[in-house]
Amino acid sequence: MTDPIRIxxxxxxxxxxxxxxxxxxxxxxxxxxxxxxxxxxxxxxxxQHPADVVLMDLRMPQMDGVSATRQIRAHFPGVRVLVLTTYDSDSDIVRAVEAGATGYLLKDVPREELFRAVRLCAQGEAVLSPPVAARLLGRMRGPGEVSLSVRELEVLSLVAKGLSNKEIARKLKISEATVKTHLLHTFGKLGVDDRTAAVTAALERGILRLEG
Incomplete structure (x- = not known):
């Protein structure tokens, strides 16, 4: 039996x-x-209390969610931050992701989607709810200069939909190691260090387009 996710x-x-x-x-x-x-x-x-996932609001007194996320990622790198907020403005989303948030959900998210997002975030998987992805898509500044291969795009699009490496491997009928290799190549091309930042960068540059 695995240990419960501490929140x-x-x-x-x-x-x-x-x-x-x-x-x-x-x-x-x-x-x-x-x-x-x-x-x-x-x-x-x-x-005092090690957690696995922090469910973080954005706008709070004394220290807001973006500042807190940045501090948590700096001092507690093993802790994942899942933003859960009513705010879906472009600047809020991008600032939170750049600060190191693993996921970004709106508070009207269905409970099952919230549960799934917490589980994915605990594994280090990127989670962006469809409205948030759509907002990022709206920030496109024209065609991206970076060229991803067809397979890299397939992998990244499935990451954006919240699938884990194991799920992506099963869906594309490739090994999990191959998925990781494609992601590392994608990170290098986009100049990012993690899955969430890769999805954000690809959406912003118009390289990736999400259905729905």
């Missing part, structure tokens, strides 16, 4: 935290370690 909830609204806590606690593979009302409290909590 920290960060939101300045107590009612939202209580609702999320009840929702996530319904899953046997989740454990809600605690709650914080701003980024400073989140950092202090993580110093």
């Amino acid at each position: 920290l909830l960060v939101d300045d609204h107590p009612v939202v935290r209580a609702g999320l806590s009840g929702l996530l606690s319904s899953q046997t593979d989740f454990v809600v370690l605690g709650e914080a009302s701003n980024g400073q409290e989140a950092l202090a909590f993580l110093q």
Whole structure:
């Protein structure tokens, strides 16, 4: 039996935290370690209690979600940050992803999608909800100068849809090692270091287009 995913909830609204806590606690593979009302409290909590995933709101007093995400990724690199917010502006999304967020969801996300996103983020998989991907797509500045191979595009498009390396390998009938190789080549071409940044860069440059 695998260990449960340890979650920290960060939101300045107590009612939202209580609702999320009840929702996530319904899953046997989740454990809600605690709650914080701003980024400073989140950092202090993580110093005492190791978490796997931080569910992060963006706009909070004292320290906002973007600043907190940047600090968490710097000081607790093993902790994944999943942004869960009502804000879907271009600048909010890009700032959060650039700060190191592994995923970005809106608060009207269906519960099953939220559960799936938490599980994927715990594995280090990128998660962008369709409305967020669409916002990034709207930031396209024209055709991208970077040229990805057909297979690299296939792999990256499946990453954008939230599939894990194992799922991508199964779908494309290739080995998981080959998937990783394609991703490393893609990272190099796009000048990024991780899956979420690769999807963001490809969408912004018009290299990748998501259906739906």
